[in-house]
Amino acid sequence: MAADRRVVYINARLIDPASGRDERGxxxxxxxxxxxxxxxxxxxxxxxxxxxxxxxxxxxxxxxxDMQVFLGESVDTTAKAAAxxxxxxxxxxxNMNPVVDRASLVDYVERLAHDSGxxxxxxxxxxxxxxxxxxxxxxxxxxxGALAFTDGxxxxxxxxxxRRILTYAKAHDALVIQHAEDPMLARExxxxxxxxxxxxxxxxxxxxxxxxxxxxxxxxxxxxxxxYHVGLVTTAAAVDAVRKAKAAGLPVTCxxxxxxxxxxELAVAxxxxxxxxxxxxxxxxxRRAVVEGLADGTIDVIVSSHDPHDVESKRLPFDLAxxxxxxxETLLPxxxxxxxxxxxxxxxxxxxxxxxxxGILGIPGGRxxxxxxxxxxxxxxxxxxxxxxxxxxxxxxxxxxxxxxVQGRIIRTILGGRTVYQAG
Amino acid sequence: MKPQEIAALxxxxxxxxxxxxxxxxxxxVMKNRTQINLFFEESTRTSTSFELAGKRLGxxxxxxxxxxxxxxxxxxxxxxxxxxxxxxxxxxxxxHGSSGAAALLAQKVNCAVINAGDGRHEHPTQALLDALTxxxxxxxxxxxxxxICGDILHSRVARSNIHLxxxxxxxxxxxxxxxxxxxxxxRLGVDVFHDMRSGLAGADIVMMLRLQTERMKxxxxxxxxxxxxxxxxxxxxxxxxxxDAMIMHPGPMNRGVEIDTEVADDIxxxxxxxQVETGVAIRMACLDALCRDLDAEEDD
Numbered sequence: 001m002a003a004d005r006r007v008v009y010i011n012a013r014l015i016d017p018a019s020g021r022d023e024r025g026x027x028x029x030x031x032x033x034x035x036x037x038x039x040x041x042x043x044x045x046x047x048x049x050x051x052x053x054x055x056x057x058x059x060x061x062x063x064x065x066d067m068q069v070f071l072g073e074s075v076d077t078t079a080k081a082a083a084x085x086x087x088x089x090x091x092x093x094x095n096m097n098p099v100v101d102r103a104s105l106v107d108y109v110e111r112l113a114h115d116s117g118x119x120x121x122x123x124x125x126x127x128x129x130x131x132x133x134x135x136x137x138x139x140x141x142x143x144x145g146a147l148a149f150t151d152g153x154x155x156x157x158x159x160x161x162x163r164r165i166l167t168y169a170k171a172h173d174a175l176v177i178q179h180a181e182d183p184m185l186a187r188e189x190x191x192x193x194x195x196x197x198x199x200x201x202x203x204x205x206x207x208x209x210x211x212x213x214x215x216x217x218x219x220x221x222x223x224x225x226x227x228y229h230v231g232l233v234t235t236a237a238a239v240d241a242v243r244k245a246k247a248a249g250l251p252v253t254c255x256x257x258x259x260x261x262x263x264x265e266l267a268v269a270x271x272x273x274x275x276x277x278x279x280x281x282x283x284x285x286x287r288r289a290v291v292e293g294l295a296d297g298t299i300d301v302i303v304s305s306h307d308p309h310d311v312e313s314k315r316l317p318f319d320l321a322x323x324x325x326x327x328x329e330t331l332l333p334x335x336x337x338x339x340x341x342x343x344x345x346x347x348x349x350x351x352x353x354x355x356x357x358x359g360i361l362g363i364p365g366g367r368x369x370x371x372x373x374x375x376x377x378x379x380x381x382x383x384x385x386x387x388x389x390x391x392x393x394x395x396x397x398x399x400x401x402x403x404x405x406v407q408g409r410i411i412r413t414i415l416g417g418r419t420v421y422q423a424g
Numbered sequence: 425m426k427p428q429e430i431a432a433l434x435x436x437x438x439x440x441x442x443x444x445x446x447x448x449x450x451x452x453v454m455k456n457r458t459q460i461n462l463f464f465e466e467s468t469r470t471s472t473s474f475e476l477a478g479k480r481l482g483x484x485x486x487x488x489x490x491x492x493x494x495x496x497x498x499x500x501x502x503x504x505x506x507x508x509x510x511x512x513x514x515x516x517x518x519x520h521g522s523s524g525a526a527a528l529l530a531q532k533v534n535c536a537v538i539n540a541g542d543g544r545h546e547h548p549t550q551a552l553l554d555a556l557t558x559x560x561x562x563x564x565x566x567x568x569x570x571x572i573c574g575d576i577l578h579s580r581v582a583r584s585n586i587h588l589x590x591x592x593x594x595x596x597x598x599x600x601x602x603x604x605x606x607x608x609x610x611r612l613g614v615d616v617f618h619d620m621r622s623g624l625a626g627a628d629i630v631m632m633l634r635l636q637t638e639r640m641k642x643x644x645x646x647x648x649x650x651x652x653x654x655x656x657x658x659x660x661x662x663x664x665x666x667x668d669a670m671i672m673h674p675g676p677m678n679r680g681v682e683i684d685t686e687v688a689d690d691i692x693x694x695x696x697x698x699q700v701e702t703g704v705a706i707r708m709a710c711l712d713a714l715c716r717d718l719d720a721e722e723d724d
Contacts, residue, residue, distance in 0.1 A: 316502070
């Protein structure tokens with residue numbers, strides 16, 4: 001692509017959550033950057049011979065930044081799924097083979113992104129081989145480009161280990177991400193503890209397993225001052241704990257995933273293994289609390305927690321099936337349910353997928369502003385459709401939203417000024 | 425199942441029990457039919473009971489015991505199901521350590537499937553045989569007070585009995601230490617007791633459950649001794665129940681853990697042996713009813 005290639009997006013509804021901009025106008029990209037934008041831009045209709053994309057009044061926003069993606073299948077299909085979902089940057093979890101716990105592997109993961117159609121930001125393991133015991137080379141990993149440290153699907157459970165990681169990471173200004181689930185309380189559990197689990201005869205994971213881990217960590221955060229992020233907040237008690245910690249001024253942020261605000265534990269009925277997740281789907285009361293947490297800003301980011309699993313690992317009795325759902329290609333429409341339902345304003349939701357994750361991870365992008373990366377997504381927030389995993393680009397089809405009628409569809413995804421996805 | 429359907433199965437079971445007790449000829453309704461018992465968990469009495477029931481009805485019975493300890497146990501379930509399905513059996517009887525396994529299998533095969541116990545979820549034929557045993561001794565189920573005692577948390581027998589007895593109009597109590605009760609068990613329509621004496625007060629039926637020994641060494645209760653002291657059925661605790669209260673146990677019993685030998689062997693009070701006999705009859709009834717459905721389908 002020529003470095004000076006000019007593309008003009010006209011008749012766009014420009015939404016920039018970071019600045020509060022929401023206006024009809026145009027946006028010009030030159031090469032990989034946003035050159036200019038606004039209501040006045042090209043208002044006279046003269047576009048100087050630039051390539052013109054007519055947005056027909058649809059929403060043009062910063063490309064989505066997904067803070068939690070498991071690279072469970074090829075980078076190629078993951079990148080295609082991301083582009084189809086409007087996601088231009090993904091932060092990848094260290095749960096790979098081999099585990100991303102050395103600087104050379106961070107470099108390797110970054111290079112996987114090359115020409116794939118998505119930017120990849122590696123998150124490194126907090127402990128060697130995700131073993132929960134020995135700290136990884138946080139400083140060297142940070143220098144190599146690791147944005148954050150986590151043990152992925154496992155909590156950093158040992159209090160002493162967690163304290164040292166937070167203390168050490170603080171010195172390198174590193175972010176520590178926790179999978180907040182007390183493994184002892186969750187042991188054997190395969191779904192949320194309660195009436196539903198009792199009826200199905202499945203061992204339950206109590207919801208307190210989440211808040212107990214968070215509350216312990218918050219004490220350690222207060223002690224160390226390290227930046228701390230709860231990957232997935234799924235219970236009312238946890239939302240409340242984070243809300244209080246923020247009010248107390250602790251450097252705490254948190255995220256959640258669409259299945260935690262769009263589904264509850266009833267989705268597990270009839271032993272649907274596609275609804276087996278970690279943490280598990282919770283009660284309706286918890287679901288409502290998550291929505292409220294998004295509305296009042298307690299929950300900073302929305303992630304897909306995209307976690308592909310093949311049919312063999314899901315077509316099993318519930319307790320033997322793998323945990324995890326795919327989510328890149330359903331991120332926007334499920335999120336928009338909260339907008340259409342009047343629960344959370346659109347700009348607020350978009351911030352949770354753009355400027356906020358960029359800010360937490362400390363990466364460029366996530367904004368519509370002069371000089372920013374031209375990572376953009378164009379979507380129609382109202383298009384009705386029915387979710388059909390068979391149409392997904394993702395190789396794995398383990399979506400809990402199969403058959404769900406939704407609204408909102410990606411029209412075009414632009415990465416560094418270049419279109420990487422266009423709806424057929 | 426609806427109460428009328430349950431009653432019909434109990435009637436059918438009753439008639440089979442009378443027939444083979446009386447040495448009468450039993451119609452071979454399963455002649456030329458194949459029944460496969462697919463057991464992923466060790467079980468002597470349930471598999472024997474199903475085998476005998478099938479044979480008495482003239483079926484060709486095949487027993488398959490597959491260890492769940494093989495690495496890819498789940499794959500084995502679906503693969504085995506598909507393989508067996510290709511052999512065209514009429515009935516598959518399945519026992520599996522995972523809740524929901526029987527339902528999953530039923531989705532994959534064309535034949536009738538009987539759940540002989542799935543994880544801690546359900547054990548429907550056990551509940552049916554218990555109901556028949558109660559009805560034969562007491563003449564009814566409606567209005568009786570049934571106290572189910574012991575490890576409710578891990579028990580599929582308890583869950584199936586709670587559903588069935590509630591459907592038939594009994595009042596169901598569960599008696600157990602709090603660590604052996606599932607969360608929100610009261611939502612299943614039972615009264616919850618932690619004290620065995622008050623739980624047994626005025627009960628018509630005392631249904632004991634097996635407590636697996638590995639769960640007693642400090643994990644769920646402190647010790648066998650402590651468990652027997654508070655929750656073992658002995659003459660003293662039994663005195664709280666009605667004088668004619670009947671004692672039941674799905675077996676195999678841990679004598680001296682959940683039940684005192686003296687009580688277990690009390691012919692007048694204990695229906696434990698009778699349960700085994702009723703078990704065969706009720707399984708014949710289930711097989712018969714399913715084969716009638718198959719006959720009707722094949723005629724179409």
